[in-house]
Amino acid sequence: MFQPDLLAGKRVLVTGGGTGLGRAIAHRYAELGASLVLCGRRGEVLAATAAEITAATGAKVDAQTCDIRSGEAVEAMMERIWQDGPLDILVNNAAGNFLARTQLLSHRAVDAVLNTVLHGAAYCTIACGRRWIAEGRPGAVLSILTLSALQGAPFTAPSAMAKAGVLAMTRSLAVEWGRHGIRLVAVAPGSFPTPGAWKQLMPEERRKAPLGRSIPLGRHGEHAELANLCAFLVSDQAGYITGEAVVIDGGKRFLGGAGPSELLAWTDAQWEALRA
Numbered sequence: 001m002f003q004p005d006l007l008a009g010k011r012v013l014v015t016g017g018g019t020g021l022g023r024a025i026a027h028r029y030a031e032l033g034a035s036l037v038l039c040g041r042r043g044e045v046l047a048a049t050a051a052e053i054t055a056a057t058g059a060k061v062d063a064q065t066c067d068i069r070s071g072e073a074v075e076a077m078m079e080r081i082w083q084d085g086p087l088d089i090l091v092n093n094a095a096g097n098f099l100a101r102t103q104l105l106s107h108r109a110v111d112a113v114l115n116t117v118l119h120g121a122a123y124c125t126i127a128c129g130r131r132w133i134a135e136g137r138p139g140a141v142l143s144i145l146t147l148s149a150l151q152g153a154p155f156t157a158p159s160a161m162a163k164a165g166v167l168a169m170t171r172s173l174a175v176e177w178g179r180h181g182i183r184l185v186a187v188a189p190g191s192f193p194t195p196g197a198w199k200q201l202m203p204e205e206r207r208k209a210p211l212g213r214s215i216p217l218g219r220h221g222e223h224a225e226l227a228n229l230c231a232f233l234v235s236d237q238a239g240y241i242t243g244e245a246v247v248i249d250g251g252k253r254f255l256g257g258a259g260p261s262e263l264l265a266w267t268d269a270q271w272e273a274l275r276a
Ligand SMILES: CCCCCCC/C=C/C(=O)SCCNC(=O)CCNC(=O)[C@H](O)C(C)(C)COP(=O)(O)OP(=O)(O)OC[C@H]1O[C@@H](n2cnc3c(N)ncnc32)[C@H](O)[C@@H]1OP(=O)(O)O
Pocket: 095, 096, 097, 098, 099, 100, 105, 106, 107, 108, 109, 110, 112, 113, 146, 159, 190, 191, 192, 196, 197, 200, 201, 202, 275
C-alpha cells in the first residue's frame, strides 16, 4: 500500500481521463492526493467522471474538452490549464484503435489512429515540456502503450506503429530533457477489460477463448493493478526511473505475443460482419 499522500500537491492532466483506464488512473491519483485535469472529446462524459471522482475523494477535478488530434486545440487547452497553475504530470492515455485488415484501410482510417495516439501524445508532451523548461520546473510524463508497441500486432497495425512511436518519444526525451528534471516513463498493459477496448477489439468470437491459453496468469488485469503502477511511476519515489517502459500483462507477451493471431484464420465473411 502506498503512503496516502504519495501525490499530494501534484497537478495531473490525464488525456482520455473520462473513461476506462484513464478514469481508473485518475481516480487512484486523486485518492493519493493529486488534483486533476481530464481531457477528451465528449464534455458530458468528462463532467460525469470529474463529479464522480470529486464526490469519492474530495479532489479538485477540472474537465477540458479537447480533440488532441489538433495541435492548435492542444495549445489552447494548455494555455487554459496553465492560467490556473502549472501541471506537474502528464498522462498520455487517450487512444483510438480498431480491428481491421490493414490492406483495406483508407488513409483516413490510418490517420484516425496515428493522429490520436502518436500526434496527440507528441503535441501534449511538447506543450508541457516547453512550459516546464521555460519555468525551470521538473515534470513527469507517463505514456500508456500496448504490448504491440514492443512486438507489433496483426490487424491493429496503425495502433502498434503509433504506440511504438510514443515509446521512441519516451526514450528520446528522457535523454534530451533529463537535465531539466523531466522524466518520461511508460507502461505497456496487456488485457484490462474496458467498454472502449472491448467494443473495438473483442468481437464475440474472441471473448470465448480460454484466457489460460493466452495469459499465463489465467486472468485479465484489474484496473487497480494498473493504476497503482501508474501512481508509483509518476511519484517522486520513482525519481530515478526515466526512459523505461514497464510491461504489466500477466505474462501475456511470453505466450502468444501481443496480437490477435487467431484472427489470421478469419474468413472474409467474418471480417465483413465485424465491420458492419
Ligand atoms: C485482447 C484484449 C484487448 C487488448 C488491448 C489492446 C490494446 C488496446 C488499445 C486501445 O487503444 S483500446 C482503446 C479503444 N478505444 C477507442 O478506440 C475509442 C476511440 N475510438 C474512436 O474514436 C474511433 O474508433 C476511431 C475510428 C479511432 C476514430 O473515430 P473518428 O470519429 O475520428 O473516425 P471515423 O470518422 O469514424 O473514421 C475515420 C476513418 O476510419 C475508418 N474506420 C473507422 N473504423 C474502422 C474500422 N473498424 N475498420 C476500418 N476502417 C475504419 C472510417 O471508415 C474512416 O475512413 P473513411 O471511410 O473516411 O475512408
